[in-house]
Amino acid sequence: MSTKQQIDREAASAKDKLNEASDEIKNQARSAVDEAQRAATNYAEDGKNVAAGSLTDFAKAVRSASDELSSRDQGMAARFVTEAADGLERVANSVSGTSVEEMAGSVTDFARRNPGPFLVGTVLAGVALGRFVKASSERSHDAPSHAGPAGTPYRPTGTAPAASPVRPASSAPAGSTVGTPTRPNVKTTS
Template sequence: MSDVDLSKETNSTQNRNTDPSQTLKEQMADAGAEVKQRAGDALRASTDVANDKFKEAADAAKDVASGTVDQIEGQARDKQRSGANFMARLAGNIREAARAFESDAPFAARGMTFAAEYVDDAADKIRDGSFRDLVDGATDFAKRQPAAFLGISVLAGFAAVRFLRASGGRSSSSKRREQSSSSQQSNVS
């Protein structure tokens, strides 16, 4: 072989070596781009799934919160009605006390009747309005009529004590009756 043949053979070997290496580089670049593309697709899919799950969880939390709020509002309305009924009974007790004072102290009876009307109005406001409206009304009344507010407070306190004693006395007497009937039944056995 001559030098010319040898250089041709070396050049052709180099050409063969550069072609496969170029192809390998291109294949690696293509594979890298494909992996990058697939990773991006997987990341987007994962993000979409995570967003969907987050939205589902948020919606479920909203539903639970809404149900809880509705339940609390319902319980508050029930308590509001119970409070209004208690206030109406208190107004009736104040009126009864006023009737007892009519002959001996008509001035006190008029004040008690006025207090009963105020308590009745408060019961209506509790039943129909908001607690904040009631507090604002009582505060305004106390500022305009401090003596009347104090008198109403005292009378309401007396009426409440009378009411509590009356209801406590009934429960104590009914307990005594139950105890005596149970002891009679044990003596009969």
């Protein structure tokens, strides 16, 4: 066998192995994408089920308010609240009885048929989401980052709370110094 034939055979063998490796990489990539899609779908289904459960719970609370209004002879208000509870229950049943793919298809179809209202709804949802995130972040800054038992601030073992520069407020008479900042006792030499 000549050197050229041996080189051609080795090149063909290398090409075959490269094609096999390429096919294996493609199969693994396809498998990874399929797994990611399944995970995303499962996550979305879980979220949908939680949302449907929350809507059902909210509808029950609204229905309870309607019953309370009825017991207090507030018939007209009770009817409105009952209608709201009925609507919430219908939405909850619709959400729980529809797959994520069907919901996505419905949203896509609505967006194609009604692009204007869809864009307005998207903008309004974005504004609402932004306000929610902003309010949530403001609340998280107000709360202590680490809470111990019964909501007490977390302090590592062996540390004492820092002295407050402000006296606690009380029902002291006007003009008293309670609740005003204090200065440390500093001796001055004059």
